[in-house]
Amino acid sequence: MALTEALEETARHAAPDDAAPDAAPDQAPATPLLRVKGVTKMYGGRIGCAAVSFDLWPGEVLGIVGESGSGKSTLLGCLSGQLRPDAGEVIFDTSAQGPVDTLKLAEPQRRLLARTDWAFVHQNPRDGLRMGVSAGGNVGERLMATGARHYGRIRASAEDWLGRVEIDPTRIDDRPRQFSGGMQQRLQIARNLVSGPRLVFMDEPTGGLDVSVQARLLDLLRGLVRDMGLSAVLVTHDLAVVRLLADRLMVMKGGRVVEAGLTDQVLDDPQHAYTQLLVSSVLQV
Amino acid sequence: MIEVRNVAKDFTLHNQGGTVLRVMEGANLSVAPGECIALTGASGAGKSTLMRMIWGNYRTDHGMIRVGGTEVSGAEPRRIIALRRATLGYVSQFLRVVPRVPTLRVVAEPLLSLGVPEKRAEARAAELLTRLRIGESLLGLSPTTFSGGEQQRVNIARGFIHPYPALLLDEPTASLDAQNRETVLHLIEEAKARGAAIIGIFHDEAARERLCDRVIDVTAFTPERIG
Numbered sequence: 001m002a003l004t005e006a007l008e009e010t011a012r013h014a015a016p017d018d019a020a021p022d023a024a025p026d027q028a029p030a031t032p033l034l035r036v037k038g039v040t041k042m043y044g045g046r047i048g049c050a051a052v053s054f055d056l057w058p059g060e061v062l063g064i065v066g067e068s069g070s071g072k073s074t075l076l077g078c079l080s081g082q083l084r085p086d087a088g089e090v091i092f093d094t095s096a097q098g099p100v101d102t103l104k105l106a107e108p109q110r111r112l113l114a115r116t117d118w119a120f121v122h123q124n125p126r127d128g129l130r131m132g133v134s135a136g137g138n139v140g141e142r143l144m145a146t147g148a149r150h151y152g153r154i155r156a157s158a159e160d161w162l163g164r165v166e167i168d169p170t171r172i173d174d175r176p177r178q179f180s181g182g183m184q185q186r187l188q189i190a191r192n193l194v195s196g197p198r199l200v201f202m203d204e205p206t207g208g209l210d211v212s213v214q215a216r217l218l219d220l221l222r223g224l225v226r227d228m229g230l231s232a233v234l235v236t237h238d239l240a241v242v243r244l245l246a247d248r249l250m251v252m253k254g255g256r257v258v259e260a261g262l263t264d265q266v267l268d269d270p271q272h273a274y275t276q277l278l279v280s281s282v283l284q285v
Numbered sequence: 286m287i288e289v290r291n292v293a294k295d296f297t298l299h300n301q302g303g304t305v306l307r308v309m310e311g312a313n314l315s316v317a318p319g320e321c322i323a324l325t326g327a328s329g330a331g332k333s334t335l336m337r338m339i340w341g342n343y344r345t346d347h348g349m350i351r352v353g354g355t356e357v358s359g360a361e362p363r364r365i366i367a368l369r370r371a372t373l374g375y376v377s378q379f380l381r382v383v384p385r386v387p388t389l390r391v392v393a394e395p396l397l398s399l400g401v402p403e404k405r406a407e408a409r410a411a412e413l414l415t416r417l418r419i420g421e422s423l424l425g426l427s428p429t430t431f432s433g434g435e436q437q438r439v440n441i442a443r444g445f446i447h448p449y450p451a452l453l454l455d456e457p458t459a460s461l462d463a464q465n466r467e468t469v470l471h472l473i474e475e476a477k478a479r480g481a482a483i484i485g486i487f488h489d490e491a492a493r494e495r496l497c498d499r500v501i502d503v504t505a506f507t508p509e510r511i512g
Contacts (some may be wrong), residue, residue, distance in 0.1 A: 057363050217386040221384065226398055244383050248362045262362040264342040271344065273299030280300065 033058045033231050039078050039088030047255035048074035049277035055182050061232045063246030071255035072235045078200040081110045123204035125184035129176045136172035142195045161190040182213035200232040239282055251275045286451050286482035287316040292348030292382040310507040322482040323493045326503040332486045336453050340375050341365040352451050374449030376457050379417045380436040413442045434460045445472050454485035457493050
């Protein structure tokens with residue numbers, strides 16, 4: 001089964017420390033998956049994001065929070081190759097060639113990266129799905145884009161992934177239009193993860209969903225991150241979502257990172273005035 | 286195994302005129318493997334603050350805290366993540382979980398994140414939950430709907446499913462009936478016997494007497510307030 005192999009391959013790449021948990025329990029991986037240095041993007045004279053630097057390690061989920069206009073989506077765009085920053089480096093440890101500054105890659109190479117090692121989950125599933133193509137086609141397309149040709153195997157992988165994201169496989173031939181919002185979001189996740197990426201960019205993945213659907217999606221994402229050894233950069237304005245999903249947190253304001261650290265440290269013992277305001281403004285249920 | 290050296294803690298309240306509150310000063314303690322110590326002191330004296338600094342969700346800006354081979358004070362987040370995965374366990378008073386995730390999975394999760402196969406992790410979780418008298422019919426339900434005592438036992442199961450070499454226990458017997466309290470005391474004694482270094486907050490004096498080798502009154506670390 002090609003898919004299983006691909007997944008195992010991914011797991012080996014992404015989580016070298018999980019292979020022998022007893023041997024060296026506190027040993028973290030040695031090389032970051034993503035090194036971001038001084039990324040700056042201007043919109044004319046206005047700051048989109050300025051001088052953002054961080055390392056993301058294999059298996060880590062980094063949350064980026066901030067209010068609308070804080071630059072978090074601009075930053076995500078710059079990291080994922082959808083926007084061109086004015087300055088900085090985005091060095092990704094590719095499975096093919098090791099660390100590469102993705103901003104210096106030629107467009108075709110960057111597109112290849114976006115189809116193989118990377119995935120992007122949009123807030124609005126319509127931006128990440130092909131609405132006129134069946135559910136199975138949506139999932140299979142990414143496999144075909146990376147070279148799969150055997151129809152039966154592609155369909156089997158698609159069925160397997162629909163099951164994993166809890167979509168009834170009998171709906172494989174239905175179009176996304178016939179799905180609810182939560183199902184569309186799960187389909188988008190299946191489409192993105194089927195090719196075994198190592199880094200997933202997520203822009204408000206649970207935004208716009210009912211809270212009951214959100215919880216299920218959060219659990220699904222957590223399980224997939226753990227089982228596939230994925231790393232993720234998650235942009236959201238929802239502090240409850242980052243508390244449950246992110247290992248680390250960056251707080252942005254006015255295009256700059258004002259505070260960064262372990263998620264529960266930033267939320268429980270915020271140091272910056274803005275973070276203190278943000279945390280104290282959350283309504284308790 | 287756990288070492289706290291000359292630790293102080295300030296809180297800066299930026300939204301209240303930048304007031305700086307010094308809540309702790311000159312905190313020192315060390316806990317050896319197989320030893321259990323109790324933190325005591327009136328409420329507000331800083332027991333939980335100290336525990337949170339060891340767990341790493343409160344930042345240590347002054348002094349040094351070390352757990353096993355990891356210096357928690359000033360550590361990169363990933364070092365603390367790794368420490369919490371394998372070495373340092375924490376039973377808090379609050380259950381924080383993704384809603385709608387079944388209890389069995391909630392408890393098995395620490396093992397899953399260590400790479401233990403799902404079947405084995407869930408079998409171990411079921412065994413521990415049974416021992417803590419969480420009925421089989423509850424294992425498939427989310428603990429968010431449980432009573433306080435049940436939620437506490439779920440938290441305890443999560444903290445004891447992996448043999449962490451260091452453990453922080455915040456009122457582990459607070460809302461338990463006699464039978465369950467006895468089970469939890471046994472679990473703590475077993476952890477001690479296998480060499481875990483334990484720091485606990487126990488308002489339950491009999492439990493403290495029975496488990497703890499030493500008592501540290503954190504009032505000694507409370508700075509003298511002026512005015």
